[in-house]
Amino acid sequence: MEMLQAATGVRFNHIPYNGAGPAMNDVIGGHIDFMFAALSIVKGNVKAGKLHMIGVGSDHRSSEFPEVPTISESGAPGFEAKSWFGLVAPAGTPADIVKAINRDVTKVISEPAFREQLVTQGLEPILDTPEQFATFIRSETIKWGKVVKDANIAVIK
């Protein structure tokens, strides 16, 4: 949200909610104007015609909603906000075990049946090496650190 404000210069009034579910109900009810949410949360109501999807925050269109533009192509060039998740172990886990888990998890994720299950949940699989994932986490940390700093977001004490 702060990133979109920075990219567009438009100011929004941020309404914090205790979870995406209640927020979505209030968007449908017309109490708030719009929200950001993970695709998996909103897609049912989008398909049911209760919500209109303005744009997707990834750098490319969603394979499930190819007609919906990205926010980047809708006038906020460079905007990218994606929700992702991954697997980590406690620091100090032997490198050969990390490699073995990486090998087996990526093998499972790349199985066609598994991929299909992910896609129906609105998820795209990621296949990383441990090094790629570490680099990605660091770059995301830098990116969002800048957003928090530039937007002057109050830190919770």
Added chain:
Amino acid sequence: MARVNPVIERSLSWCAAAAVLILSALLSQQPALAQYPTKPVHIVVPYPAGGAVDAFARVLSQRLSEVWNQQVVVDNRPGASTMIGADQVAKSPADGYTLLLTAELTLVTVPHLHEKIPYDPIKDFAPITGAGRQSGASGVEREGSCCPRQEKAR
């Protein structure tokens, strides 16, 4: 056939038994990659059951348990914006038997938004792999609420 002195025979078998013991002790000391995992693996999900990460964890753990021929248990440890589950894994033995499946909230967002958190998102974890992403956070509004649309979202 030459008969071995029963005393020698007995001590020989003791030697053999001792050798087996030493060998197995040596083998079990190695973190022996070929053997991983030799006991149930726990995947901590710092969210309640039912969300996207949890759903992924359940499908993944089922397939991994087949691949590894070991139990792979999903432990839901929600609370404090994922900090409770993350902290538990950060302080677990670094032996590959406790893993954390979590989203950017734990590793990127929470550390920026909280002055004090119980774990270090970079130093306390060994990244294994990214697993999935949502096709972008999406902006949605009530259908028909605003402006004329050139492209309808359906």
